[in-house]
Amino acid sequence: MRTVLHTKELPEGERFDFWLDHMFRRVVAPMMITCDDPASFRGSIESMDLGAVHVSAVEASPCGAHRTPRMIRRSDPELLQLAFNLRGETAIAQDRRRALSRPSNMVLYHSSRPHQIRTGFGKGDTYGVMMVFPARLLPLPAHKVERLTATVLSGREGIGALISGFLTRLVNGTDQYGTADRSRLGAVLTDLLTALLAHRLDADAALRPTTRQRVLLLRVHTFIQRHLTDPHLSPATIAAAHAVSVRTLHRLFQTQDATVAEWIRDRRLEHCRRDLCDPALGDRPIHAIATRWGFSSPAHFTRAFSAAYGVTPQDYRRRHRLDHVLARHAWSPSRRPDETAPPAGR
Template sequence: MSTDDLPVAERFERWLEHVSRTVAPVRATCDDRARFRAVVDVMDLGAVHLSTQAVSACRGRRTAAMIRQSDPEMFHLLVNTYGHSAIEQNGRRAVLRPSDLVLYHTSRPFHFETGLNPTENSRGLMLTFPGTLLPIAHRKVEQLAATAFSGREGIGSLLSGFLLTLSRSTQSYGQADLGRLGTVLTDLITAFLAHQLDEVTTISEEAGRQSMLLRIYAYIQAHLADPALSPAGIAAAHHMSLRTLHRLFESEEDTVAGRIRAWRLDRCRRDLLDPALAGRPIRATALRWGFRDVTGFSRAFRATYGLNPKDYRQRHR
């Protein structure tokens, strides 16, 4: 998303709409709308999203009333890479210098400032992830909200450096790479937060379970196109019994087979919406993502999205 090609009078409002739609609803003001500029790029790393942001000076807030109306229940971890910015939440205010990190949550009111004077722009890297992704209790992670942490040394430097590397080479990664990088990043986030909470020794068992789940998810994403992908094959690839694999998924929303089917359907849906693939037959799309039975694919697609694949493609042209 970039405001550069928009009329000057629309830039700030369009950026605010983008933030409210993709992050959480907020209210914001800008003292110099005529010079306002924003550029935001997003990497989808599975359960984690990484956005690169450059924003002119502005300030805003998320109120309790907004939270009651809409709450994605997400954590945001910001690495401030240029300029100064600030976050207030839970009675604390963090003022960020370049390379500082700060955490906040969409379920609590917060106030933000990008650029601490009218002529200062700020740039940053924003991680967005659900609290359920972490093997640390939500209430404990919230204790870290609106606290500035250094990204110039120790594990903060490791995390911020990894994010900078990712953001500078976004075109170098394939879909399978993104899944694996999401797994690595989740482990880094966990290690960073655990370090701040001094809880490294108390999360190892749950962290191990989460880490294994994420590795399995990355494996599934990397092999979705293989029609032979199955729970038994996944278990064998990870040196565990089929029973252990199913037990690992007991706390997840889907079974192993259900997760494979859901991701395959989503990949097919994306291909059907891609103008560059408008000429590809629906049968070829189904086979491309591992469906052996095209009739079964059409039934599953309709059950999930409310239309058969042909009608879905035509509806969204």
């Protein structure tokens, strides 16, 4: 993500005024901001555009905000906003409801209707993720979605856990995404939120087939990641866990670049590769690493690893260990900054 604003770079007396100006004039749905202690205010925003979806990680001192009917009449982009709490508490009021959101909770609200937000309650900074997108992207009746504004949505279980995990990886990751990748990520997020809201509204029948398919695929991917260490993980066990047939599961993976078995194998190989690079696991036998990640046969693991990376696991570990030693030697604290390594042969 890229940093859009960080108040620590400003003089203390100017931080809250700058934050207020930014939030009122430059955010997608302007709001009036108040703060109990402007002199000690701290805030930062990092953001990422995912096609029509905008995701921001926001950290701020305790403050309040409200969007009035006058503001709505002046400018209304008709946006839905999902606030996902990672630290602290946030209260959001809209449509005669008030939701108190704690870590791992999510709350939905709409820019077209007045709302109030209060963060921190004097107990320290809050940190969370904001997902903002056009309301028209949700293929659900607007009057039904209104039933869920300012209500707490759990990010710990079911589809809510998929959304919270997805958002957390986005804000914590260092991956660089192309324009097409970002648009696909935005589509996945809106599909997940649509599925979550439809589940809460008992409106699953209103979901588009493509939305149901993408949500199911992400659930399957997450299930596989959580069960990679199980040597008995197979298309049959995955299909049973998701109440679908094995044929349906295979058909689901036709949109991927790998079959179900290949997808499992590739994830396991990647975890093994990382462990072989980890100095803390340098004394662990290679077969133990393979077994840990679900490979029951050392010979099969060696063949699969060699085919994927062009080198045996043992040679890969040896090569990485040598690179690590050379890097440590090159930056040894005992060497003076202007000292260079002696030429080879001397």
